[in-house]
Amino acid sequence: MTYKVAIDGPAGAGKSTIAKAVAKKLNLIYVDTGMMYRALALFVLRQKIDLQDREKIVEACEKADVTIRYEDGVQVVVLNGENVSPRLRTEEVGTAASVISPIPEVRRKLVVLQRRLAAESDCIMDGRDIGTCVLPDAQVKIYLTASSEVRAKRRYDELAAKGEACDLKKIREDIEERDYRDMHRETSPLKQAEDAVAVDTSDMTKEEVVERIIALCGR
Ligand code: DC
Numbered sequence: 001m002t003y004k005v006a007i008d009g010p011a012g013a014g015k016s017t018i019a020k021a022v023a024k025k026l027n028l029i030y031v032d033t034g035m036m037y038r039a040l041a042l043f044v045l046r047q048k049i050d051l052q053d054r055e056k057i058v059e060a061c062e063k064a065d066v067t068i069r070y071e072d073g074v075q076v077v078v079l080n081g082e083n084v085s086p087r088l089r090t091e092e093v094g095t096a097a098s099v100i101s102p103i104p105e106v107r108r109k110l111v112v113l114q115r116r117l118a119a120e121s122d123c124i125m126d127g128r129d130i131g132t133c134v135l136p137d138a139q140v141k142i143y144l145t146a147s148s149e150v151r152a153k154r155r156y157d158e159l160a161a162k163g164e165a166c167d168l169k170k171i172r173e174d175i176e177e178r179d180y181r182d183m184h185r186e187t188s189p190l191k192q193a194e195d196a197v198a199v200d201t202s203d204m205t206k207e208e209v210v211e212r213i214i215a216l217c218g219r
Helices: 015-026 033-046 054-063 091-100 104-120 130-134 148-161 168-184 206-217
Strands: 004-008 029-032 066-071 074-079 123-127 140-145 197-200
Touching: 004 015, 004 130, 004 206, 015 029, 015 123, 015 206, 029 033, 029 074, 029 104, 033 054, 033 066, 033 074, 033 091, 033 104, 033 123, 054 104, 066 104, 091 168, 104 123, 104 130, 123 130, 130 140, 140 206, 148 168, 197 206
Parallel strands: 004 123, 004 140, 029 123, 140 197
Antiparallel strands: 066 074
């Protein structure tokens, strides 16, 4: 049986930064499931499909082939043969991913891929439903969170460092809206698994969080 670490939590809690660092230290592959939802969202946006048109989205997703490969240990998302990783980290794609991710057909397709990856290699996987649905048998489950104020400030600093104009209040509103959607959908909503350990990173440095998770892994 492979070794699995599940990390769930709301947008901007630092899941991917932390999971990447833990993966490196513990020699695990890192699986970022949000990027898979983002790849399907990009496909839907490119087809100019109305995000409220469920039927069209399901139809489009049947034609979208999403796969993952690793280049120097870094996850690359391939959509119908194209490496789309550089296109996925925008607010537009993130919001569209949050809107299409409640659709059961969309989730079923990606969960198959996620479980296959976890069965093949020891991994740390992050998302919203990893501990509750995708990998209920993960040996370690973490629920990573931080206040919406701290998460908005981190995002603001990230954008400001890139020289992008941004409004802190608007970022916080978007984050809270996304939290609401991710937590209140019918299929696999974001919630802490009963056997997950909650880690609130609001007042922790990245190094402290990584250390805490490695200690929880006991490796
Ligand atoms: O983690 P992220 O911001 O890249 O994820 C984008 C959206 O995808 C998120 O708002 C909800 C959805 N998602 C999901 O429903 N289940 C997952 N396991 C991962 C992401």
